[in-house]
Amino acid sequence: MTKWLSGFLLWLCCWPLFANSLDDVRVWPSDDKTRVVLDLAEAPDFSYFLLKSPERLVVDIYKTGQKVKLPLKVDDSPLISKVRNSTPKDKGSIRLVLELKQATKASLFALAPAEGNGHRLVIDLGGDGPTGSPKGSSQASPSVKPPAPVPVKAPAQGRDIVVAIDPGHGGHDPGSIGRHKTYEKHVTLAIAKKLQADINKVPGMSAVLTRSTDTFIEVMDRADIARQKKADILVSIHADSVNSAQPRGASVWVLNNSRAKRVIGKWVDEKDRHSELLGGAAEVLEDTKQEQYLAQALLDMSMDHSRSVGQGIGSTILKELGKVTKLHKNRPQPNSLGVLTAPDIPSVLVETGFISNPEEEKLLANGWHQGRLAGALAQALKEYFTAWPPQGTLFAQQGSKRVHLVSRGESLSVLASRYGTTVSAIRHANSLKSDVLWVGQKLTIPSN
Ligand SMILES: [Zn+2]
Structure with missing residues (x-):
């Protein structure tokens, strides 16, 4: 009885300490900023400070319990790698530690319930926000700056599969030109934009373009853009042309083995490119005599991966394209055309049809047909990545x-x-x- 009573009294005395609760942690990474949103039952009473070596942001939320499970790993932010718990100041509060990848600006503000969201504590990392003052403290106030628009498609944890779409040619390079003055560079851009829109509709996928206007980009720079965007696949869009009006149909080209090996050989000699190509592995290699040998081995592995992904996606694309247009070749062809130069990025080059064939020229210039081609490409990419989801992606979480x-x-x-x-x-x-x-x-x- 006494035991029960003291338990009851303890519950009674401590209950108000947990008047608030942390219900969820959501993260929206972008290129230079990352927003972390803490969903809470009530307005938060909080303070925070930054720590160095390693860089961390520590957030204390008082009189609050926790419903969400941590740690939360963040894969695709340049700024933050993890949100975890640490020992709180007292029993009635929680302490969150945001493990940062670099020294960064932090701004924290509370938001009142709005548009279907409850109380939130918003943590903006990076960008031009106010610098996080050491030992800052703040309380929900109606004068806080308005929230930036929050993306609707929020990957709970797994990152998006990134598709880099490369509209062939552009600017002073028109590509091939049909008899009725259809320019390849315009056709490729139109299809690419439709494909981007289709892919962005798929939860867990997002698409970037190597060019979105009529501009010229060097072939090597196109692969670099895909590399910078951490693309899982580079899809280059083209339209064929030959001297005869007869040939027609779509084809898909994939990285040529011997070309890839030559590029790797060159890269192994270019030591300053190692860290760019091998990421963290390059640091480990730096001081060993074995560096060249290991770099070669790692690049070979990366090439094998690229080739098998390219081959798999190429076959799936042909299967889907075959439903909406004629095929010129029904297997992916190895080549070292255009963007097919990067052994470290899976790439395919799609010739969507022959602009030199008057009938296909008409089709390629037609918005409806362009939409069908884009739809087939999007379907193929979704299909392939459903079967073979890259690690750490939402697709992988949903299970293959x-x-x-x-x-x-x-x-x-x-x-x-x-x-x-x-x-x-x-x-x-x-x-x-x-x-x-x-x-x-x-x-x-x-x-x-
Ligand atoms: Zn072309």
């Missing part, structure tokens, strides 16, 4: 939906090695009681 149809001579171990998984994982995913497979059997292939 690969289904394999068993054909003659295939065994679990053959499939496990082909898909980079294990026999027991396939067994488990399909609740198999025996390892005997039959032709035509449908197996779910688990993601790793």
